[in-house]
Amino acid sequence: MPDDLSIVVVTYDAMPWIQQCLESVRGHQVIVVDHGSTDGTVELVRERYPEVRLIEQENRGMGGGNNAGMRVAQGRYTLLLNSDAWAVDGALHLLAVYLDAHPAVAVAGPRLANPDGSLQRSVRGFPTLWRLATEYFFLRKLAPRSRALNAFYGGGFRHDETGEVESLHGAALMVRREAADAVGLFDEAFFMFSEETDWIYRFRQAGWSAAFVAEAEVVHVGGASHGGRLYVENLRGILRFFAKHRGLREAERARRLLLAALRLRSALFRGDRGRRYRDGVRFLASGDARSLIS
Numbered sequence: 001m002p003d004d005l006s007i008v009v010v011t012y013d014a015m016p017w018i019q020q021c022l023e024s025v026r027g028h029q030v031i032v033v034d035h036g037s038t039d040g041t042v043e044l045v046r047e048r049y050p051e052v053r054l055i056e057q058e059n060r061g062m063g064g065g066n067n068a069g070m071r072v073a074q075g076r077y078t079l080l081l082n083s084d085a086w087a088v089d090g091a092l093h094l095l096a097v098y099l100d101a102h103p104a105v106a107v108a109g110p111r112l113a114n115p116d117g118s119l120q121r122s123v124r125g126f127p128t129l130w131r132l133a134t135e136y137f138f139l140r141k142l143a144p145r146s147r148a149l150n151a152f153y154g155g156g157f158r159h160d161e162t163g164e165v166e167s168l169h170g171a172a173l174m175v176r177r178e179a180a181d182a183v184g185l186f187d188e189a190f191f192m193f194s195e196e197t198d199w200i201y202r203f204r205q206a207g208w209s210a211a212f213v214a215e216a217e218v219v220h221v222g223g224a225s226h227g228g229r230l231y232v233e234n235l236r237g238i239l240r241f242f243a244k245h246r247g248l249r250e251a252e253r254a255r256r257l258l259l260a261a262l263r264l265r266s267a268l269f270r271g272d273r274g275r276r277y278r279d280g281v282r283f284l285a286s287g288d289a290r291s292l293i294s
Helices: 018-023 041-048 061-072 091-101 129-136 147-153 177-183 195-205 231-245 248-268 271-284 289-293
Strands: 005-011 029-034 053-056 077-081 085-087 105-113 163-165 172-176 209-220
Touching: 005 018, 005 041, 005 061, 018 041, 018 085, 029 041, 029 061, 041 053, 053 061, 061 077, 061 195, 077 085, 077 091, 077 177, 091 105, 091 172, 091 209, 105 177, 105 195, 129 147, 129 248, 172 177, 177 195, 195 209, 195 231, 231 248, 231 271, 231 289, 248 271, 248 289
Parallel strands: 005 029, 005 077, 029 053, 105 209
Antiparallel strands: 077 172, 085 209, 105 172, 163 209
């Protein structure tokens, strides 16, 4: 399998998790794309992993970093792995075997686990106005395992069964080169957040599918490189997805819905969480959808 699989890891101040990440994928072609780390990440990669191809470039976001790695990847399959994630024994083999057996699947994702071993729900649904409302107005709390009220976060999907899904969280995705060549790489207009949603949506529009492979496991810390500081970028990514795939009118409806929801949340919450919501309100109130994504 080494000749069939490449690994791309995008880094930005990736300590302390990058070593565990790279140890878990040794034996394959590994490409690290660094976006200006100043915490010793680059030095560690050079000193301890001389076999890794290191690309240093300006910060182009997750999509831009993954694209740079995929352009030099040689495998039939490429695993896009977050720098704060690591593969559990056998995970890479299981994902590759699944893709071998299902030629219509463009991208496969493993079961994600938190460092304490608990499940990290990774199956997603594509954004719609109703799904935004169920998330941002807390409606999903009424029935978190219901597809009707929580399709945005894969409500109703048990995460213990392998099969086709609508979309996936991008912490660990194994992608078929043939499909990426046919559809194109990430849209770099998505700096961070929603870039994998857009990509998987494009795969599905072109007739490919996405799958969740429950037997394969990857541990994911989550938020380690950005520390939850990019809330506004998350909102911008949602608006960009709507504008690209549903039209500007629908994107403007999404902006108004999100603005109303975050005004409510900012009134209910204090501390860091409340500040995040107030940042979101200021962003969403500063222009229409077209101007916010331009």
